[in-house]
Amino acid sequence: ILNVEQSPQSLHVQEGDSTNFTCSFPSSNFYALHWYRWETAKSPEALFVMTLNGDEKKKGRISATLNTKEGYSYLYIKGSQPEDSATYLCAFPNSGYALNFGKGTSLLVTP
Amino acid sequence: EADIYQTPRYLVIGTGKKITLECSQTMGHDKMYWYQQDPGMELHLIHYSYGVNSTEKGDLSSESTVSRIRTEHFPLTLESARPSHTSQYLCATSTSDFYNEQFFGPGTRLTVL
Numbered sequence: 001i002l003n004v005e006q007s008p009q010s011l012h013v014q015e016g017d018s019t020n021f022t023c024s025f026p027s028s029n030f031y032a033l034h035w036y037r038w039e040t041a042k043s044p045e046a047l048f049v050m051t052l053n054g055d056e057k058k059k060g061r062i063s064a065t066l067n068t069k070e071g072y073s074y075l076y077i078k079g080s081q082p083e084d085s086a087t088y089l090c091a092f093p094n095s096g097y098a099l100n101f102g103k104g105t106s107l108l109v110t111p
Numbered sequence: 112e113a114d115i116y117q118t119p120r121y122l123v124i125g126t127g128k129k130i131t132l133e134c135s136q137t138m139g140h141d142k143m144y145w146y147q148q149d150p151g152m153e154l155h156l157i158h159y160s161y162g163v164n165s166t167e168k169g170d171l172s173s174e175s176t177v178s179r180i181r182t183e184h185f186p187l188t189l190e191s192a193r194p195s196h197t198s199q200y201l202c203a204t205s206t207s208d209f210y211n212e213q214f215f216g217p218g219t220r221l222t223v224l
Contacts, residue, residue: 004153031210034213036215043214043218044201046213049212051210089154091154091209096212098170101146101153101154103151
């Protein structure tokens with residue numbers, strides 16, 4: 001099993017703050033890194049699939065970067081809103097048939 | 112609009128009971144998965160299927176079993192539930208492309224007393 005590490009474990013910010021989290025993964029044999037958002041009582045929702053070193057993807061106020069050589073990805077949220085409160089998971093494909101997940105970063109945004 | 116359905120969403124049951132967690136999908140995906148998540152821990156793969164009549168065990172050992180008789184249906188069964196089975200179980204599907212993006216159901220939260 002390939003280890004995926006996420007930090008911080010949890011984060012509490014005020015509405016309007018910008019924030020970022022880290023995902024570390026094995027840099028050897030890389031071919032994709034996934035980010036998911038998981039709101040309480042809902043299904044995990046795919047945010048990004050990142051594949052190329054130096055890749056940067058954006059969806060609204062959320063963006064992500066990728067460094068495959070050093071094995072990390074950052075997820076940024078600009079101007080956090082209460083509806084951004086969720087657990088953010090990153091995952092690394094395991095032998096091509098499933099995903100190895102990190103424990104996630106739990107984000108709480110208060111008004 | 113959900114494309115992956117899981118029932119029940121919550122289940123509290125006594126030790127020794129047989130239970131089946133249902134998962135069905137309308138996405139037409141061949142690949143399906145069951146993940147288990149204990150509180151504060153990662154999602155761990157317990158079963159997967161590449162298509163009808165194909166099932167394999169995942170990285171995390173589990174006493175549960177699965178079947179895949181139809182493409183859209185991938186139920187998970189525990190023959191005799193125990194308190195150690197208390198967990199959240201998530202069903203997922205994926206496309207057959209190289210990057211294996213996965214789509215999740217809402218999960219079943221199981222409590223065994």
